[in-house]
Amino acid sequence: MEQILPHLDSVFSIDCVLFGFDGKELKILLIERNEEPFKDWWALPGNIVGPDESLDQSASRILYELTGLRGIYMEQYYAFGDPNRHPQGRVITLAYYALIRLGGDKELRPISNYAKRANWLPITDLPKLAFDHQKIYDKGLEKIKRRIKHQPIAFELLPEKFTLTQLQHVYELVLGKKLDKRNFRKKIVSFGVLKELDEKQKGVSYRAATLYKFDKRKYAKLFGKEISF
Amino acid sequence: MEQILPHLDSVFSIDCVLFGFDGKELKILLIERNEEPFKDWWALPGNIVGPDESLDQSASRILYELTGLRGIYMEQYYAFGDPNRHPQGRVITLAYYALIRLGGDKELRPISNYAKRANWLPITDLPKLAFDHQKIYDKGLEKIKRRIKHQPIAFELLPEKFTLTQLQHVYELVLGKKLDKRNFRKKIVSFGVLKELDEKQKGVSYRAATLYKFDKRKYAKLFGKEISF
DNA sequence: ATTACTTAGTGTAAAAATTACACACTATAT
DNA sequence: ATATAGTGTGTAATTTTTACACTAAGTAAT
Numbered sequence: 001m002e003q004i005l006p007h008l009d010s011v012f013s014i015d016c017v018l019f020g021f022d023g024k025e026l027k028i029l030l031i032e033r034n035e036e037p038f039k040d041w042w043a044l045p046g047n048i049v050g051p052d053e054s055l056d057q058s059a060s061r062i063l064y065e066l067t068g069l070r071g072i073y074m075e076q077y078y079a080f081g082d083p084n085r086h087p088q089g090r091v092i093t094l095a096y097y098a099l100i101r102l103g104g105d106k107e108l109r110p111i112s113n114y115a116k117r118a119n120w121l122p123i124t125d126l127p128k129l130a131f132d133h134q135k136i137y138d139k140g141l142e143k144i145k146r147r148i149k150h151q152p153i154a155f156e157l158l159p160e161k162f163t164l165t166q167l168q169h170v171y172e173l174v175l176g177k178k179l180d181k182r183n184f185r186k187k188i189v190s191f192g193v194l195k196e197l198d199e200k201q202k203g204v205s206y207r208a209a210t211l212y213k214f215d216k217r218k219y220a221k222l223f224g225k226e227i228s229f
Numbered sequence: 230m231e232q233i234l235p236h237l238d239s240v241f242s243i244d245c246v247l248f249g250f251d252g253k254e255l256k257i258l259l260i261e262r263n264e265e266p267f268k269d270w271w272a273l274p275g276n277i278v279g280p281d282e283s284l285d286q287s288a289s290r291i292l293y294e295l296t297g298l299r300g301i302y303m304e305q306y307y308a309f310g311d312p313n314r315h316p317q318g319r320v321i322t323l324a325y326y327a328l329i330r331l332g333g334d335k336e337l338r339p340i341s342n343y344a345k346r347a348n349w350l351p352i353t354d355l356p357k358l359a360f361d362h363q364k365i366y367d368k369g370l371e372k373i374k375r376r377i378k379h380q381p382i383a384f385e386l387l388p389e390k391f392t393l394t395q396l397q398h399v400y401e402l403v404l405g406k407k408l409d410k411r412n413f414r415k416k417i418v419s420f421g422v423l424k425e426l427d428e429k430q431k432g433v434s435y436r437a438a439t440l441y442k443f444d445k446r447k448y449a450k451l452f453g454k455e456i457s458f
Numbered sequence: 459a460t461t462a463c464t465t466a467g468t469g470t471a472a473a474a475a476t477t478a479c480a481c482a483c484t485a486t487a488t
Numbered sequence: 489a490t491a492t493a494g495t496g497t498g499t500a501a502t503t504t505t506t507a508c509a510c511t512a513a514g515t516a517a518t
Contacts, residue, residue, distance in 0.1 A: 010280070012239050012310075012321055051239070051319055055310035079308050079323050081241075081284035090280055092241055094308050165466080182468070183506065206464040207514040394494075411497070412477065435493045436484040 013093040014059050015046030015133070016074070017140035018067070021157035022102040023166070025122045026173045028137065029067065030129070031115035037087050038130035044137065045118065046093065059096045065112060067100075073156050074098040077143045078136075085132045097140045099156035148174050149229040152193060155214040163201055163209035164188070171229070191227055193219045242322040243288050244275035244362070245303070246369035247296070250386035251331040252395070254351045255402045257366065258296065259358070260344035266316050267359035273366065274347065275322065288325045294341060296329075302385050303327040306372045307365075314361045326369045328385035377403050378458040381422060384443040392430055392438035393417070400458065420456055422448045 018029040030042040047062045049055065059074050074096050081092040102120060121127070129137065148154055154170045155162075168184045188194065195215040200208040247258040259271040274295045278287045288303050303325050310321040331349060350356070358366065377383055383399045384391075397413045417423065424444040429437040 010239060010241050010278075012241060049239075049310070049321070052312050054312060055308060055321070058310075076308060079284060079305060081278070081287075081323075083281050083283060092278070092284070094310075163466090180507075181466095182508085185467080187505090204465085205515050207466050207512075209466055392495090409478075410495095411479085414496080416476090433494080434486050436486080436495050438495060 011048060011089065011091045013046050013048045013091055014055070014062055015044045015093050015095050015136055016059065016063055016066075017044060017095060017097045017137055018063070018100055019097065019123075019140075019144065019157065020100045020102040020120050021170060021173070022120075025124070027102065027120040027122050028126070029118060030121055030127075031066070031118045033130060034114055034116045040116075041130040042121075042127045043130035044133045045115075047112075049094075055094060063096075063098060066118065069100065072098045072100060073153065078139050080132060080136055082132065093136075095136045095140060097144060099144070099153055101157055101159055145174055145176075150227055152214060152219055152227065161197060161199065161211040161213050163211060165209060167212075175229075187229070191222075193222065193227075240277060240318065240320045242275050242277045242320055243284070243291055244273045244322050244324050244365055245288065245292055245295075246273060246324060246326045246366055247292070247329055248326065248352075248369075248373065248386065249329045249331040249349050250399060250402070251349075254353070256331065256349040256351050257355070258347060259350055259356075260295070260347045262359060263343055263345045269345075270359040271350070271356045272359035273362045274344075276341075278323075284323060292325075292327060295347065298329065301327045301329060302382065307368050309361060309365055311361065322365075324365045324369060326373060328373070328382055330386055330388055374403055374405075379456055381443060381448055381456065390426060390428065390440040390442050392440060394438060396441075404458070416458070420451075422451065422456075 016029075020027045020029060029045060031045050033039055033041050033043050045062065045066045047058075047065070049058045050061075053061065055076060056074070059076070060070070060072075063072060063074065064070055076094055076096050079092060079094045083090055085091065085093075123141070126134075126137070128134070144153065148171065154167060154174070157170050158166055164185055165181075167188065168179055168181065171184070172179055193215055194212045195218075197211045197213060199211045201211060202208065245258075249256045249258060258274060260274050262268055262270050262272050274291065276287075276291045276294070278284065279290075282290065284305060285303070288305070289299070289301075292301060292303065293299055305323055305325050308321060308323045312319055314320065314322075352370070355363075355366070357363070373382065377400065383396060383403070386399050387395055393414055394410075396417065397408055397410065400413070401408055422444055423441045424447075426440045426442060428440045430440060431437065
């Protein structure tokens, strides 16, 4: 119902759960707050939605401001609006997640002044989080667990070229269970969204694995058909 | 980011997509607006979130005010926040869906004054909708299509006691395709969430079918295991 | 060049799930 | 008694899923 527009004191924000993968562990990006409330606590990066931004634009801007990253696959997944979730007033927040490959270069560019610092922390050992951010994170993890079974989001966590073992590793981390190597390969290849390259892995002290990349074209053709893990 | 709370003129609302099933068709509840903008247009029922309500509470209140219904399974599914979606200012809206069985008695109790009337309209023949409500509806339908494959939400559209044929009918309507009778029964029974009653359907001029009901207890035990259609 | 080490890469058989498909039964209405 | 309309049921063929272990290839150290 939207025909009358009272001026209400409500604030609408976006918080981001950025999952990162460095080849070993799943991490999330947290900031250490520099201001009250929850000064010195770790929190999810977030910000207030600007008056002329769409929600997705706003999420992209926030991600960019906090990390310098652009062009990342992000998706809103839940709105949190408990009237008491923020000690200073009513703040409804919309949670987005993003999946990012870590390592290499382009890391953590300067951060807005409300944070002392930002850091990628392994999800296996998270500190207490400010506000209801633990809940937001939990729901985000749950979300990508479900999503990775049906959508090709695992690739976002990997470099453009990757080995099947690396891909399996990502699935195992997100789903939280071991998968059978042969069955995994059989299945993932049968989806027909991988392109086998002529290249091999480099810099390893054992037999180098074949590199693959995700084939967006092939995936686009499959549209509608469900992938299922 | 939530440490400073500027007073912004933003409005946060909830819109509901109420899917109803009368035994024949899928319908949604629409209201005919009585005020500008979009006076005389059909729109989704919605309202502004109160300052001390949680989002779910607010959605329940709105549903109750518009229909008199309580205790309905509702879930938020997407936030719409295009800066231009409302001609009079910034309104971010959170969409909820609900599934309701129609027919019988408890229908459409008096409606707030912003609507001329409210009506259940078949989804196969919807009018043009106000604002971006067509988009909101589309996304809602998409959502329940996916959800009905994995969660026991079909039962919300049926009376407490129902026949397997009625249940199949609901699945067919939502998924938009025919299902094989024998395979459907085999599968739905194998989930083990139905309780066969000693009762038979009444008032039909042919062999009466056995009635079933959804067994919440059994379903609770299955928790974690995925249903899949 | 031999050896030790580490991961890559591969096939099959058994079990389970899915699909396609047709007819006799039962209740009611006339 | 007969026509009608929907109920309720089984099976064989196919596909998908699961469980499972060894050889091949490359690197590093000697």
